[in-house]
Amino acid sequence: MDKLFDFELTARLLGLDFVQTALLAAAVLGLVAGTLGPLIVMRRMSFAVHGTAELAFTGAAAALLLGIGVSYGALLGAVVAALLLGLLGGRESERDSVIGVILSFGLGLGVLLLWFYEGRASNKFGILVGQIVAVEPQDLTALLVAAVVVLVVLGLIYRPLLFASVDPAVAVAKGVPVGLLSPLFAVLVGIATALGVQIVGALLVVALMVTPAAAAARLTASPLRATVLAVVFAEVAAIGGIVLSLAPGAPVSFFVTAISFTIYLVCRVVAYVRGRERHGAVDAVSAASGVPAAHQR
Numbered sequence: 001m002d003k004l005f006d007f008e009l010t011a012r013l014l015g016l017d018f019v020q021t022a023l024l025a026a027a028v029l030g031l032v033a034g035t036l037g038p039l040i041v042m043r044r045m046s047f048a049v050h051g052t053a054e055l056a057f058t059g060a061a062a063a064l065l066l067g068i069g070v071s072y073g074a075l076l077g078a079v080v081a082a083l084l085l086g087l088l089g090g091r092e093s094e095r096d097s098v099i100g101v102i103l104s105f106g107l108g109l110g111v112l113l114l115w116f117y118e119g120r121a122s123n124k125f126g127i128l129v130g131q132i133v134a135v136e137p138q139d140l141t142a143l144l145v146a147a148v149v150v151l152v153v154l155g156l157i158y159r160p161l162l163f164a165s166v167d168p169a170v171a172v173a174k175g176v177p178v179g180l181l182s183p184l185f186a187v188l189v190g191i192a193t194a195l196g197v198q199i200v201g202a203l204l205v206v207a208l209m210v211t212p213a214a215a216a217a218r219l220t221a222s223p224l225r226a227t228v229l230a231v232v233f234a235e236v237a238a239i240g241g242i243v244l245s246l247a248p249g250a251p252v253s254f255f256v257t258a259i260s261f262t263i264y265l266v267c268r269v270v271a272y273v274r275g276r277e278r279h280g281a282v283d284a285v286s287a288a289s290g291v292p293a294a295h296q297r
Contacts, residue, residue: 013246025140026199026238028147029208032192033238034231035151037213038223040189042165046210048085048186049193051099054106055081056194057202061113071139074194074202075146081106082190083183110202143195150188161185162223199238204253208234211260215267233263 013019040049059077060070084102154161164171164178172178189209196205212233216226241256 007247009247010243014243019242019246021137021140022199022242023239025143025195026242027235028143029192029195029199030235030238031231032147032150032195033208034212034234035154035227036189036192037209037230037234038216038226039161039165039185040210041213041217042223043185045186045189046206046214047096047099049189049206049209051085051103051106052078052081052186052190052193053197053202053205054103054110055084056190056197056205058106058110058113059194060197060202061110061117065113065117069136069139069142070197071142071194074197075142075191077106078190078194079187082186085186146191146195150191153184154188157181157184199242199252200256201251201253204257207253207257207260208238211257211264212237215260215264218264218267218271233260237263 056074056078060074063070063073081102160176161181164176164181168178193205193209196208200208213230215233216229219229220226237256237259240259241252244255245252
């Protein structure tokens, strides 16, 4: 327990270059994940994120075997996954099964590629659960460029994409190019998912892509407020997870997921309390006015 909360050791480690690089990468990842998250939740793409992460893992494993940058392999794998999901999962009725097929294939192929890899076992483990020492300055540069691209493209398509996410049938009737926006957004999600592989790991990147947004959705129905809250929650989870993992030297993914899950639970409790208070106020007004509560609501 003392090792887990060794503040002096944590302070010393925070001064190291690779830790500061990882913290900056986590901050960028939190911004991107928090911005995309509410749309992912709104469009019910949580399972798709998990499937994309599996092919990001496959790409990262292939890059590790070939001796090239893991981040580039993860990015390529995630984009391929997004394109496959967009091409094969066009019908909503078959989308889950397509994701399941791609997910299982990607995971199986990734395991095979790691079996061929004869390097350090920690490198294999890091792809799955994250490893901050693996974030090199060149990886940070690639992450920054990819994040800028994602945010710029999202800014350009945000209004029609939000419209299509809220009411796709009406969006189609109004001439919104839903058929183009869906695969384009899937590619943006794929890029963002790949950014999290080295920090959070392929298996648990969904903790940053979905959980903060799901927590924000419990507090507000406003897309703007939900996005702001999701970014704050994702930043707290990503940066806080790295800081807490320093002293024990434990995988950062546990702390990121633990913080995200705690935030989600707190938001659910807050939403429950608000609901109770709102219903209580309506019942009080109903009793005072003699009007049935159902009409008050």
